[in-house]
Amino acid sequence: MVKSSSLALAVLVAGLCVPATAQDAPILTIYTYDGFASEWGPGVPLKEGFEAVCGCTVNFVGADSSIGTLRRVQLEGDSTEADIVLGLDTAIAGEARATGLFADHGLELSGLSLPGAWADAQFVPFDYSHFAFMHDTDTMPVPPASFEELIALPDTVKIAIQDPRSATPGLGLLLWIKAAYGERAPEIWAGLKPHILTITREWSESYALFLDGEADMVLSYTTSPAYHIYDEGDHTIKAALFEEGHFAQIEVAGILKSSGQQELARQFLAYLTSPEGQKAIPTTNWMFPVVDLGAELDPSFAGLPQPQKTLTLPEADIIAHSSEWIDEMLTAVQ
Incomplete structure (x- = not known):
């Protein structure tokens, strides 16, 4: 089993978040590509799973591509409603980093399972x-x-x-x-x-x-x-x-500096990289998870x-x- 602070933070979210009324619930807005946000994509189970523990509302906003999500936040700048951009990959992460729009995520991710070590202060991997x-x-x-x-x-x-x-x-x-x-x-x-x-x-x-x-x-x-x-x-x-x-393509997510929901965004990224969140990835996004799911990885990947x-x-x-x-x-x- 992978032991990392991402899992610990996910547990912390479950233990500390207090149920809120629909009117009071904070909204976490995530820009991503259309396939991720679609009814058959991983956005649906991730939204349901995180909302069950966060007392918040997750709002996925789809663009035609992951490159499109980056272009949108570049155009919107600090006025963007997005808290997280999800679905960039390591080929365009450098360009995204150079915009200066992304905050450090503050998570310890050394226990993830990837084709190489991960040490990126701004971007969190979620599949590859x-x-x-x-x-x-x-x-x-x-x-x-x-x-x-x-x-x-x-x-x-x-x-x-x-x-x-x-x-x-x-x-x-x-x-x-x-x-x-x-x-x-x-x-x-x-x-x-x-x-x-x-x-x-x-x-x-x-x-x-x-x-x-x-x-x-x-x-x-x-x-x-x-x-x-x-x-x-x-x-x-x-x-x-x-x-x-x-x-390799490693898909990543990052928190925007302009977000008014920094801690909630960090908690979502911790959930995304936890075993519970990662179970939603393989048979919806058809990529490998970034944690070892063991027997819970669908046999189609074996x-x-x-x-x-x-x-x-x-x-x-x-x-x-x-x-x-x-x-x-x-x-x-x-």
Whole structure:
């Protein structure tokens, strides 16, 4: 069992919060992406679970993407109604940090289970997975085992990817290729160009093309097959593991300095990273939890192949060069 102050704080919330009337209950407003806030997303069970112990009302406000949530609070500044922004990831956390809008969370998170140690004063992780290309074993029994093997396939083999300017998986692919190939990244993009069926604005559009059979592979996550196993009993959708390694997406939440509910926001983040809160994540957001749930992790996640090597890039390099790398990619594929 993971022992950390996040769990202790969650227990403290349960013990100290006093029931309040609907009129008196404080409101905690959380900006997140639409999928998280939807009726089938983790927002529903997290809202119910936290409201049961906090004597408050949780109000999730959805945007079209996690990048969209950041842009919204940047526009609203100190006048924003948001107390927490939830759903950024480590690829854009540096940009978010540089805005100066986020407060220190004050939680001790060393006991979390992640692909690497966590030491971030502003952002709290709540789930993770690695970027990967999905394939259907019925139509592609043996997938490519590297970007170079993918490039070497006939041009009739098509992939669907996402735009790095609007979708975090698209940005993740950009960083994955840069981390794996460095200065050779434009060469890899040029090699991928004949295989790119389309570059969609959001993940859902490209995944739909894959499910409809229009694309042979689609950029998604190593945990995506769990959805098909859990919801459809379908074991044919697999993640292709690349020998270069894979770039991880770690989703995070942060408290805004302008929030008038600092302590309540901190208590929510403690609940979010507690075993109770984490149980809501896997089969609603289809990502790994950041605590070891043991036997409570749904069997659909058991045995999912995972990369042996996690690729990373320094946050400072992402901040300094992401725009340049996006231009580099667009020049190569257009």
